[in-house]
Amino acid sequence: MFDLFSEDYDILGAFWVTVQLTVLSAIGSLIWGTILVAMRVSPVPVMRAFGSGYVNIVRNTPLTVIIVACSLGLSTTLGWTLGGDDFDESGFRLAVLGFIAYTSTFVCESLRAGINTVPVGQAEAARALGFGFLQVLTLVVLPQAFRSVIAPLASVLIALTKNTTVAAAIGVAEAALLMKEMIENESDAIFLVTAIFALGFVILTLPTGLLLGWVAKKVAVKR
Structure with a gap:
């Protein structure tokens, strides 16, 4: 039986990297989306x-193609390290860039569905008052669209959390990479190792879904 608290296996540190990947990618995806x-x-x-x-x-x-392309295409071929000379730091930033590029498309489509729920008459009324396109979008349409798609965005965030495991493909030291190492070194405890990391991701994603589901009900647009 291996020691969960061994210095060789920094499980909490690996999940902390996963959390950082998720949070930074989620913020970037929301903006770009x-x-x-x-x-x-x-x-x-x-x-x-x-x-x-x-x-x-x-x-x-x-997603794997996008992440690997960010690493090989931007870093190896073009020499873009995104301000990080250290291999781990550069890989982390490139992974975040790849997750933003991919996840933002799902954020975009969720928001577009939310925009379709806003009555056309509201946008027409805003234009009649002299509002420009950006004013109509930011002051009238998007606030209501965001309120109506919190639940779908929660699903996107949960998917992003699980998708961070793909960062292991370019050597980012997150949870999936450590799990792979532990399975290789502790083959007699493969089921226990798998259960530990599965529980870790449940702990990360389940509260997120419950919290955002509650928020979605509280701020839902009554029509």
Whole structure:
């Protein structure tokens, strides 16, 4: 039986990296996803085409391909380290970039569905008052859209938390990479190791889903 508290296996440290990946990627995805949805509903044809093309291409590309492309394409080929000279630091930042690029497409589509729930008359009334496109979007449409899609965004966040395991493909020292190492070194305890990491992800995702589900009910738009 291996020692869970052994200095060789920093389980809490590995899950802390997972939490950091999730939080930073979630913030970036929310920002970039909001920009993308603004492009998708923009009256400018070029912006609509870019937003639609980006979402359809990236969303249908495997996440592993995107993460590896960030590592090999940006770091190895182009030499972009995103300000980190250390291999682990650079890999972490490149992984966050890849998660943002991928997850933002799902944020965009969730928000676009929320925009479709806002009555057209409200946007028309805002335009009649002299509001421009950005004013209508930011002051009238998006606040209501966000309130109506908190539950779908919670699902996106939970999926992102589980997707962080893909970062192990480029050597980021998060939970999945440590689990792989422990399974290789402690093959006689494979079921216990798997159960420990499965429980860890349940602890990370279950409260998130319950909390955001409660928030969604509290702020739901009554129509």
